[in-house]
Amino acid sequence: MPISKNLAPIAVLICLFSISFSSLALEISDLALEGEIKYLKVRPDPGAYSYESRVKITPQSLETGSVEIATCHYQLDPIAKVVIVFNPERIQAIAIQSLDKMTSAVIKDNEVVLTDVERGASICIGLKSRALDQLGDGRFKLNAGPLMRRYFDGYLPMAAKLRVDWPANMFILEKTTPAEKDGVGVVKGNDGVQLDMIFAGKMTAQIFLKKAD
Numbered sequence: 001m002p003i004s005k006n007l008a009p010i011a012v013l014i015c016l017f018s019i020s021f022s023s024l025a026l027e028i029s030d031l032a033l034e035g036e037i038k039y040l041k042v043r044p045d046p047g048a049y050s051y052e053s054r055v056k057i058t059p060q061s062l063e064t065g066s067v068e069i070a071t072c073h074y075q076l077d078p079i080a081k082v083v084i085v086f087n088p089e090r091i092q093a094i095a096i097q098s099l100d101k102m103t104s105a106v107i108k109d110n111e112v113v114l115t116d117v118e119r120g121a122s123i124c125i126g127l128k129s130r131a132l133d134q135l136g137d138g139r140f141k142l143n144a145g146p147l148m149r150r151y152f153d154g155y156l157p158m159a160a161k162l163r164v165d166w167p168a169n170m171f172i173l174e175k176t177t178p179a180e181k182d183g184v185g186v187v188k189g190n191d192g193v194q195l196d197m198i199f200a201g202k203m204t205a206q207i208f209l210k211k212a213d
Contacts, residue, residue: 030200032155037201039183040157049149050074050159055142057166061132062140062211066092069127076102076121077149082114086127093128138211139174145204157200164207165192171209178205 101121
């Protein structure tokens with residue numbers, strides 16, 4: 001199985017290939033081709049693969065760029081081997097927090113290798129990463145992605161929930177990419193922001209923050 005090295009600070013690339021298309025009850029229009037991304041108002045395959053990430057920014061993060069991240073993959077597709085890869089220049093620590101319906105999950109440097117994954121399997125991973133970039137003038141950027149669910153040379157739909165927490169009134173949210181629209185929900189407060197997305201394709205998200213006065 002090929003392993004992509006196109007990596008971003010927070011999120012992971014998960015390779016899923018062994019899928020029976022006929023069993024998914026999807027239309028061709030629900031898939032995305034290479035280089036294409038579709039945001040979907042309603043998920044056409046509810047209960048299939050989804051991803052969740054929760055990032056904690058602390059006052060120390062502003063100096064070091066390091067944040068704590070909890071990630072979970074749910075309803076994985078059946079496959080003999082999955083490799084989850086993290087940016088070796090950013091990642092500082094990896095810990096497997098829980099797993100279900102797979103033979104093993106082994107940490108190898110900046111990768112987590114899953115073997116004999118059953119349909120509906122799940123894994124949660126805790127991370128520490130230098131994922132917060134300083135842009136100057138009290139502005140910061142947090143990246144998530146690329147996130148994808150591969151199907152041969154295309155992409156199947158998936159859901160992703162990205163939550164970022166910070167101490168109350170530390171930041172003002174300037175913008176998110178993608179912005180709120182069909183298939184992208186943005187919930188913001190004085191102590192965090194959450195993106196809820198349904199899409200097919202290779203998706204990278206950015207959260208732009210400004211330090212509050």
